[in-house]
Amino acid sequence: MTTLASAPQETVSVAGPVATPRRRRGRRAGKVTAAGPLTYVLLGLTALVSVFPLYWTAVAASKTNAELAGTPPPFLPDADLFTNIGRAMEEAPIGLAIVNSVVVSSCITVGTVLCSTLAGFAFAKLRFRGNGALLALVVGTMMVPTQLAIIPLFILIAELQWVDHLQAVVLPTLVSAFGVFFMRQFLSQALPDELLEAARVDGASTLRTFWSVVVPVARPAMAVLAMLTFLTAWNDFFWPIIALTTDNPTVQVALAGLGGGYVPDTAVIMAGTLIGTLPVLVVFVVLGKQIVGGIMQGAVKG
Amino acid sequence: MATVTFDSATRMYPKADRPAVDNLDLEIGDGEFLVLVGPSGCGKSTSLRMLAGLEEIDAGSIRIGDRDVSDAPPKDRDIAMVFQNYALYPHMTVEQNMGFALKIAGVAKDEIGRRVAEAAKILDLEDYLLRRPKALSGGQRQRVAMGRAIVRNPQVFLMDEPLSNLDAKLRVQTRTQIAALQRRLAVTTVYVTHDQVEAMTMGDRVAVLRDGVLQQCDTPGALYERPANTFVAGFIGSPAMNVVTGPAVDGGVRLAGAVLPVPREKLARAAAGTGRVTVGFRPESLETAPPGEGVPVVVNVVEQLGSDAFLYATLGADDDGDVLHTADVVVRTEPRTAAAVGETVHLRVREDCLHVFDPVTQLRVD
Numbered sequence: 001m002t003t004l005a006s007a008p009q010e011t012v013s014v015a016g017p018v019a020t021p022r023r024r025r026g027r028r029a030g031k032v033t034a035a036g037p038l039t040y041v042l043l044g045l046t047a048l049v050s051v052f053p054l055y056w057t058a059v060a061a062s063k064t065n066a067e068l069a070g071t072p073p074p075f076l077p078d079a080d081l082f083t084n085i086g087r088a089m090e091e092a093p094i095g096l097a098i099v100n101s102v103v104v105s106s107c108i109t110v111g112t113v114l115c116s117t118l119a120g121f122a123f124a125k126l127r128f129r130g131n132g133a134l135l136a137l138v139v140g141t142m143m144v145p146t147q148l149a150i151i152p153l154f155i156l157i158a159e160l161q162w163v164d165h166l167q168a169v170v171l172p173t174l175v176s177a178f179g180v181f182f183m184r185q186f187l188s189q190a191l192p193d194e195l196l197e198a199a200r201v202d203g204a205s206t207l208r209t210f211w212s213v214v215v216p217v218a219r220p221a222m223a224v225l226a227m228l229t230f231l232t233a234w235n236d237f238f239w240p241i242i243a244l245t246t247d248n249p250t251v252q253v254a255l256a257g258l259g260g261g262y263v264p265d266t267a268v269i270m271a272g273t274l275i276g277t278l279p280v281l282v283v284f285v286v287l288g289k290q291i292v293g294g295i296m297q298g299a300v301k302g
Numbered sequence: 303m304a305t306v307t308f309d310s311a312t313r314m315y316p317k318a319d320r321p322a323v324d325n326l327d328l329e330i331g332d333g334e335f336l337v338l339v340g341p342s343g344c345g346k347s348t349s350l351r352m353l354a355g356l357e358e359i360d361a362g363s364i365r366i367g368d369r370d371v372s373d374a375p376p377k378d379r380d381i382a383m384v385f386q387n388y389a390l391y392p393h394m395t396v397e398q399n400m401g402f403a404l405k406i407a408g409v410a411k412d413e414i415g416r417r418v419a420e421a422a423k424i425l426d427l428e429d430y431l432l433r434r435p436k437a438l439s440g441g442q443r444q445r446v447a448m449g450r451a452i453v454r455n456p457q458v459f460l461m462d463e464p465l466s467n468l469d470a471k472l473r474v475q476t477r478t479q480i481a482a483l484q485r486r487l488a489v490t491t492v493y494v495t496h497d498q499v500e501a502m503t504m505g506d507r508v509a510v511l512r513d514g515v516l517q518q519c520d521t522p523g524a525l526y527e528r529p530a531n532t533f534v535a536g537f538i539g540s541p542a543m544n545v546v547t548g549p550a551v552d553g554g555v556r557l558a559g560a561v562l563p564v565p566r567e568k569l570a571r572a573a574a575g576t577g578r579v580t581v582g583f584r585p586e587s588l589e590t591a592p593p594g595e596g597v598p599v600v601v602n603v604v605e606q607l608g609s610d611a612f613l614y615a616t617l618g619a620d621d622d623g624d625v626l627h628t629a630d631v632v633v634r635t636e637p638r639t640a641a642a643v644g645e646t647v648h649l650r651v652r653e654d655c656l657h658v659f660d661p662v663t664q665l666r667v668d
Contacts, residue, residue, distance in 0.1 A: 194389035197356050202403035202450075203377035212402070216393035 054277070060270035061085070068266050084271035088258055092246065094272055097254035102279060104169050104240075104250055105233040111174035112229045113222050119175070120183025121214050125196060126206075135184065142177045150242065157243055168243040169250065173233065179225050186221035187214065230283050251276040304380075304457040304490055306330040306353065310362035311372075313348050313514075322348045324514040325362065333488040335481070336519075337505030339495055340537070345514035346494045347462055353492060354383050354460050366457060382451035383460040387467060388443045390435040390450075396422075397431040400449045414453075421449040424483070441472050448480070452487070459484070459491040465500065477504060498538050502526070510534050532664040535582045535657060541632045545582040546617060547661050555579045558618040560597045562651065568658040572667045580659040585612060585634040587655030590641075596648035599631050601641050611640035615647065 062081035063074055088094055122128070123135050153172055162168040191214060199209040215222070237252040244250060246257045258272045259265035308328040314321045323345040330336045338346040351357035353364055355376035363372040371379045382403075390399050400421060401414040409417075422428045425445040435443055444464060451459055464480070465473045481504045484491050495501055501508045502522040509519040510533070518530040522538075529535035535543045548555040550573035554563040564572075564581060572579040590596070599615035613633040633649060641647045658667045 192387070192389065194385045194387055195391065197354075197376075198383070198385060198389040198391075198450075199402075200356065201354060201376045201381065201383045203406045204402075208406065213391060216391075 057270050057274050057277070060267060061274045063267050065263070065265050065267050080267070081271070084267050085275060087265075088268045088272035088275070091259070091268060092254040092257050092272065093249065094251070094254055094275060097249045097251045098276065098279060100166060100249065101234055101251040101276075104166055105230050107170045108173050108233040109226050109230045111170070112176050112179050113226050115175035116179030116183045116225060117187075117215065117218055117222055118210070119180040120185075120187050121191075121210060121218075123180065123184040124188035125191060125193070125214075135181075138177050138180050140177075142181075146238070150239065153239075154242055163243060164245050164248050166244075166248075169236075169240050172239070173236075176229070179229065182225055183218065183221060187218055190221070191217050227283065231280060234280055304367035305332050305365075306336075306458055306490060306492065307365040308349070308353075308362070309365065311349070311352055311359055311364050312361040313345075313352055313357055314360045321345075321360070321514050323352065326514075326516055328509060328516065328519060330490060330492060331506075333490055335484050335491045335493065335504060335506045337493045337495060337501040337508045338511060339498055339501035339508055340511035340517075342496055343513075344511040346496075346511050348514075349511070350460050350462055350492055350494045353379075353458070354381055355379050380457040381460055382454045382456040382458075384447045384451050384462065384464045386463040388435075388447040388464075390443060390446055392435055395432050395434055396427060396438070396446050396449075399435070399446055400453050403450070403454050417453045417455075418449075421452040424452065425449050440468055441476065444468060444476060448483070452483075457490065459489050459493075461491065461493045463495055464493075465495070466497075473500075480504065499540060502538065508538075510537060512537075528666065528668075529582075529657065530666050532580060532582065532659050535659070535666075539584055541585050541612060541634075543582045543584045543657070544629070544631045545580060545659070546629045546631070547578055547580040550577055550579045555581055557597045558599070560595075560648075562597055562656070564656065564658055568667045572658050572660050576661055578661045580661040580664070582657035582659060583651045583655060585632040587652045588631075588633045588649045589652060590635070591648045591650040593648055596650040598646050598648050599633070601643055601645050601647060604640050604643060606637055606640070608637065611635050611637040613641060613647065 058081075059074060059077050060068055061084050062078040063084075064080060067074055067078070119138075123131060123138075157163055157168045160168075195213055195217070196209060199213045204212060235252060236250075237256070240250045241253050241256060244253050246253065249257070255269070255272050255276055259267075259269040306328075307330070308326045311323060311326045312321050313323040326345075326349055328336075338349055340346050348357055352359050353366075355371070355374060355378075359372045363370050365371065366379060366381070391402065394402065397418055400418045404414045404417065418431070419428070422431055425448055427442065427445055427449060430438060430442060430446075435446065438446065444467070447464065451461075461480075465476055468476060477500060493500075493504060502525075505522060507519055507521055508525055510517040510525065512533050518525060518534045520528075525534060525538045529538060529543070532545050536545055546557060548557045548562075550556075550564075550569055551561055553566075554561040554569065556562075562581060564579060569579060597617065599613075599617050601613050601615045603614040605612040605614070611634070613635060615631050615633060617629045617631050631649075633647070635641070659665060660667055
């Protein structure tokens with residue numbers, strides 16, 4: 001069939017006869033990796049399990065507290081969503097909290113990604129005395145629990161009169177040991193020495209090389225680090241609730257003050273949680289594309 | 303354009319027990335195409351990187367023109383380099399890759415555009431200027447790497463095995479293109495390769511290195527005709543020259559019971575002290591002799607190449623046990639009259655085609 005069809009085409013197009021066997025070969029080789037129905041079922045189930053809590057948050061946010069206490073619990077959303085959100089916003093300054101959280105998390109993310117990439121590049125590719133020892137020191141700080149540093153940190157912040165100011169939350173987390181280590185590991189693998197040498201021969205200074213060559217290569221890892229850092233900063237509760245008050249809270253601090261009273265108002269708490277989660281979802285959607293990199297393909301033939 | 307001078311340049315890597323490049327003395331003329339060749343680890347790439355400024359010079363100096371550049375950073379040396387794996391910036395288009403150095407140097411935009419377009423025309427890259435490296439074939443990437451060097455209009459081109467990532471056919475094609483381009487631009491070029499065919503076909507002169515030490519630097523013809531030592535003799539030419547050692551006897555060297563004639567004066571000098579002499583003869587300078595004359599060898603493998611046939615044969619141990627080991631010998635013969643496997647063939651060396659070496663110093667005896 002194939003040969004019959006391809007024979008008259010040969011003069012017209014070269015692609016015709018070549019394409020058929022290639023496609024066939026692809027199908028055969030693909031068998032090993034092609035997803036079967038079982039894969040879809042499992043993936044579907046996993047997705048369902050992952051999404052369900054978010055869905056139930058939305059459901060709970062649209063009910064009254066009484067309805068939520070019923071058996072069986074409700075599974076379909078109701079019309080009370082905006083009422084509950086309104087009540088949540090009245091009870092705590094959620095609008096301000098979201099703005100604060102966006103500011104804090106963005107500053108921390110930008111700072112961490114920038115500092116970590118710079119330091120990671122230096123540790124991965126620059127030759128300097130004490131490179132190994134310094135890296136060990138940086139990684140070693142990961143073993144010190146945060147709780148240990150909280151009291152001295154609070155004393156410091158109090159002396160600077162920064163309590164209840166956002167910089168109290170931003171400043172201590174502007175660079176993370178994990179970020180430095182993560183970027184170092186990525187760059188030592190993904191960034192070929194020849195690329196840096198080519199830039200040097202082309203006349204680029206180290207800083208210029210960093211911006212023009214290292215950052216574009218590091219972008220996928222920077223996106224991953226940005227996402228992790230943003231999430232961690234957004235969800236951070238322990239230090240913010242010490243450094244801030246409910247007058248100038250981040251989202252997590254504001255949520256902690258929600259629905260309090262004789263009986264916890266679950267519906268209001270869920271409504272607050274729902275609007276507190278939305279910005280994070282936006283970040284996921286924006287940065288998710290970045291992570292699918294593949295930018296290094298074709299730079300260096302290895 | 304400029305000359306390049308290595309003046310006792312030495313590079314010692316930290317924690318190494320011997321220098322990677324040892325007292326390299328080399329003068330490269332203005333516009334010359336010099337090839338550095340040698341087996342892997344011989345220091346050829348290190349030498350090139352020292353010239354590029356990517357590797358420190360521990361002793362001696364390197365000059366480009368009259369200027370001592372030993373301590374100058376790469377950007378102040380007015381050189382351009384083509385890397386083995388091309389090292390193209392993955393996120394930049396072909397155009398941006400080629401113009402990057404000019405952009406850093408602060409060259410005006412339209413001037414960059416003009417020079418990139420010019421280089422692209424020479425290299426036949428005009429249709430690919432807006433593509434990223436990953437959308438290019440190996441040969442195209444190689445040409446972009448060349449283009450990146452050309453647009454800078456440097457005093458010296460440095461090329462570090464630029465063809466080793468291409469397939470065999472493209473390599474031969476590109477080889478001639480690079481050589482022609484270099485002649486046309488007349489820019490002093492230092493080219494590193496481990497492939498002696500590339501070295502012989504491209505270079506005005508070829509410098510052979512081994513273990514960081516320069517063995518010989520001469521024109522391809524001279525390297526082939528008059529190798530300075532047994533290493534160069536064995537490295538240049540394909541298949542390699544046969545090099546064997548045997549006891550000196552009256553009138554020649556005794557090999558497998560027969561005497562291979564060696565000129566009296568050379569024999570005397572080579573054999574002084576040890577009573578032995580090392581001789582070299584190329585596969586193509588051997589001819590068959592009637593039985594009773596010449597050196598007998600036993601054929602192990604016959605390679606038919608169409609235009610030629612190569613016999614891989616063993617030179618037997620001497621009858622009285624005086625010559626020590628058997629040696630492998632390669633012989634080029636007419637494909638139609640090639641001997642069969644297992645057959646004994648008698649060989650003699652064509653006149654003036656025998657190379658004589660001192661068995662101790664391995665140096666050529668003239």
